[in-house]
Structures are given as C-alpha cells and as structure tokens.
Amino acid sequence: MPRKLSTRIFVSIVGVLALALLSSGASLLTAWKIGNLLQGTAQENLPGMRVAGELEAALLGQQGWVSSYILEPGKRAWLDELEARKAAFKTWLAQARTIAHTDRERDILRKLERVYDQHDAKRRDVIRMFDEGQVDLARQTLLTDVSRLHDEASRLCRDFITANMESVEQANARASSRIRRDTWIVAGCAALTLALGTALFWQFVHGVLRPLRRMVAEAESFAHDDGSPARIHDDELRAVGAYLRLLMSDVADARTTLRDSRTRLVHAEKLATVGKLAASVAHEIRNPLTSLKMWLFWIRSAVPARGDVDQAFDVVSAEIARLENVVRNFLDFSRPAEPQPRPCDVPELIDMTLQLIGHRIDEQQVHLRRDDAPQLPAAMADPDQLKQVLINLLDNALEVTAPGGELTVSTARETDKAGQPMVVVRVCDSGPGVSSEIAERIFEPFFTTKEHGTGLGLCIAANIMVLHNGRLTLEQSTPTGACFAVWLPIANEAVR
Numbered sequence: 001m002p003r004k005l006s007t008r009i010f011v012s013i014v015g016v017l018a019l020a021l022l023s024s025g026a027s028l029l030t031a032w033k034i035g036n037l038l039q040g041t042a043q044e045n046l047p048g049m050r051v052a053g054e055l056e057a058a059l060l061g062q063q064g065w066v067s068s069y070i071l072e073p074g075k076r077a078w079l080d081e082l083e084a085r086k087a088a089f090k091t092w093l094a095q096a097r098t099i100a101h102t103d104r105e106r107d108i109l110r111k112l113e114r115v116y117d118q119h120d121a122k123r124r125d126v127i128r129m130f131d132e133g134q135v136d137l138a139r140q141t142l143l144t145d146v147s148r149l150h151d152e153a154s155r156l157c158r159d160f161i162t163a164n165m166e167s168v169e170q171a172n173a174r175a176s177s178r179i180r181r182d183t184w185i186v187a188g189c190a191a192l193t194l195a196l197g198t199a200l201f202w203q204f205v206h207g208v209l210r211p212l213r214r215m216v217a218e219a220e221s222f223a224h225d226d227g228s229p230a231r232i233h234d235d236e237l238r239a240v241g242a243y244l245r246l247l248m249s250d251v252a253d254a255r256t257t258l259r260d261s262r263t264r265l266v267h268a269e270k271l272a273t274v275g276k277l278a279a280s281v282a283h284e285i286r287n288p289l290t291s292l293k294m295w296l297f298w299i300r301s302a303v304p305a306r307g308d309v310d311q312a313f314d315v316v317s318a319e320i321a322r323l324e325n326v327v328r329n330f331l332d333f334s335r336p337a338e339p340q341p342r343p344c345d346v347p348e349l350i351d352m353t354l355q356l357i358g359h360r361i362d363e364q365q366v367h368l369r370r371d372d373a374p375q376l377p378a379a380m381a382d383p384d385q386l387k388q389v390l391i392n393l394l395d396n397a398l399e400v401t402a403p404g405g406e407l408t409v410s411t412a413r414e415t416d417k418a419g420q421p422m423v424v425v426r427v428c429d430s431g432p433g434v435s436s437e438i439a440e441r442i443f444e445p446f447f448t449t450k451e452h453g454t455g456l457g458l459c460i461a462a463n464i465m466v467l468h469n470g471r472l473t474l475e476q477s478t479p480t481g482a483c484f485a486v487w488l489p490i491a492n493e494a495v496r
Helices: 003-045 047-060 066-070 077-097 102-133 135-225 236-302 307-334 344-357 358-363 383-400 455-466
Strands: 342-344 365-369 379-381 406-415 421-428 473-476 481-489
Touching: 003 047, 003 135, 047 135, 066 077, 066 102, 066 342, 077 102, 077 379, 102 135, 135 236, 135 307, 236 307, 342 344, 342 365, 344 383, 344 421, 358 383, 379 383, 379 481, 383 406, 383 421, 383 481, 455 473, 455 481
Parallel strands: 365 406
Antiparallel strands: 342 379, 406 421, 421 481, 473 481
16 A cells, blocks of 8 residues: 555545546436436336226226115115225225325315215215105206216316326426436536546645645754654655644643743742741741730739620730731741651541541531541651641631531542552532632632632642642532642551
C-alpha cells in the first residue's frame, strides 16, 4: 500500500474518475431497464384494473335475485344468495378505496357507494312490499327505480375502470418523461464529474500538494533546530499533524507555565508586602493586647458581678481574642513555620480536631458523619499544622451549614495525577456551595466573603499543604454543598 500522501491521492482521484464513469453507465442502464419495467407494468393487468373489474362483476352478479324471489314466492334461498353477493360487493368496494389514488377515483367511489345504498334500499322495499302482498307495486318499483339505480351503479363501475386506465396511462407518461429527464441528468452529471475530477486534480497539485511539501520541509527544519527528530513520518499529512501536535503541546506548556508564574508573582508581591507590614506591626500590637487582657482580667475580678458589666467584659474579651487571631494569621502568612512532618494517624488526628470544635457542632445541631477508609496508611505531616488546616476547613463548613444540616468528614487512599499514592481527607458541607467566580479566587490572600474575615485562612491552609508536598483543593461545589479535599503524602509505615 502506498504510504506517501501524493501517491495515495493520485490513486484515489483516478479511482474516483473511474467510479464516476462506471456509476454513470450503470445509472443509464438502470434507468433504461426501469423505463421498460414501468411500461411493461402499465400494460399488464394491474391490480387496480382487477379490482375495478371484480367490483363491476360483483354488482352485475346481484341482478335478478329479487326477480327470482318474486317469481318463486317463499323461497328464501334467493335472498340468502343475494346477501352473499352484496357482501362480496362490499369487500371489493373496500379494496377499491385502498387503491384509489386520484380525486376522480375517490369521487366515483363515493357516488357508487351512495347509489348502491339507494339501490339496496329500494330492493329491500320491493321485498317488503311483496311480502306484504303489494305484488304489483313491488314489480313496478323493481322495473323502474331498482333498474334505474342498478344501471347508474353499473355506469359508475365502468367510470371507475376508465379512471384506472387513465391513471395508468398518465403514470406511464410521467415515468417515461422522468426517465428521459433523469437520463439526461445522469449523462450531464457524468460529464460534470469528469470535468470536476480533472479540475480537482490540477487544484490539488498546485494548491495543496506543493504548499504542503513546503510546509513539511519548514517544519522539519524547525524541529531539527529544536532538537526533535528531523523526519517524523514519510506521509506529508501525518507529518504536519505530528508537528502541529508538538506545537500545541509546547503552547499549552508555555501557557500553563506563564499562568503559574503570574500567579506566583502576584502572591509573592502580596507576601512581601504583608511580611513587611506584619514584622513591623505584629509585635507592636501583641504587647498592648497582652496588657489589655491582664488589666481586663484584674478589673473583672475587682468589679462586683453585674449582668450588663459581665456582658461588656465578654464582648471586649471576644474582640481582643479576634485581634490576636488576626495578628497570628498575619504572622503565619508572612513567616510560615517550617513543618516537622512525621507519620500521623489521620483518623485519630481528625478525632482530636473534632473534639476542639465539638461544642460548635452541638450548638448548631449539625449532623456529623464520618467515613474512614479501612486499612488507611499513615500520612507524613506535621500534626499541629494539619490540625490547623482541618480546623480552618471545619470552621468554614460550620459557618455555611444551617442548623439541622450535615457535615461529612471522610478519608481515603487514592492516587494523584502523577501516579503517587496519597491519603485524602475530604470535608463536605450541606451549605449553599461556592459560585464559580468565588471558586477561582478562593485561595488568594486577602480575598474573603465574610464581613469580619481577613481572607488568609484558606490561603494559609493551602500554603501549609504545599510545604507538605500535598495540596488543598475545592473538589466539588453545588447549590447543595461544597467539598474540600486535603491531599497528603503517605508515610513509609502505616498505623492502621
């Protein structure tokens, strides 16, 4: 089988031209045969003509049975035979309706059915009058009204036969005309196919093959300069496709690298700014806060117990604690502590973390569900820092979970994109979820949707996971809840 594109295309074009000529000849032969077949069919005894003839015969076969009944009074066999002939006529009339193709044929059948019903009604009147003793009146009605209606029905049957013959003749004429027209069309298409095939061949050589070969040569030169193999494939089209895929891969890698570099640069600028600010301000704030806490404790012990005063002390204590937390977050963000990883029993660490915030879970009446994987290996992590990450995720989940909602904490052993085995901790809530706009910035420093938040909690947690050679991701977010995943490297030995 030829491998080069040019050879395959040349063979394909020759094949198309030969096939077009062969198909055109076959179409001409088929059209000629179909024309002869249609003409022969039209000249034969078509089913429609047969039905029309049988319909007329069934009508003529009903003539004389009433007269025979009158001539032989009391012999009901004549009437029984008449009923059988009437049933045959109805059957052929129903078949005639199914083969009627023109409005004229359908109109004739409607008139025939109406006249036949009148004719049958008059015959029943004749029989009734004869049975009642009105013999002369019965004979008079039979010779006048019944005969007239029978003649009219016979005429309509003949009209239906004539209409069928005319339909066949018209169909033959249309078929012959169409066959002649199709023959000319097929012949024209054959000539046009030959002309278009020739033009296509010329256009391919000058408009596709030559530029494609120049493109392959330039791509080979570029690939050779870039250190890639100079010749990827002998087929020009496959070679261009391979070079294009290499280019797309390089562009994708460059975009990813540029996006990551831009993100790291922005975060680095923010980190530098916050580091300078935190270093100069944090110590200045911590000392006054410590003094405030000491004096507040002394004043509270010295002042007699009063409900409004105790409430004020609680508010001030809470605000001081919040300020301390803000200062601590700034310091952790600007100067993150170097983790001291060691093998950790992750489920046990989760239990310890849940004990710290168990009161909040009970106060909010949130249903806690645990789902730990069996035989879960130990993770390599700093217990204190991992606990800080989990507390941040659980606090955020409790803030968006309504009373009566569900909070799920699960563990699993999975493999990351690089094929490395990892321990995964998932914290899922039943809150309103995270919108796509917020999800894109959720790990940025100082980005927050809370009224009193600093926007550093998730950023610090994400940085801690990076220092652990793991990662923190928002895996799922729907209107019925969000799910965060903490990926941790597996330690050498397992604890459960």
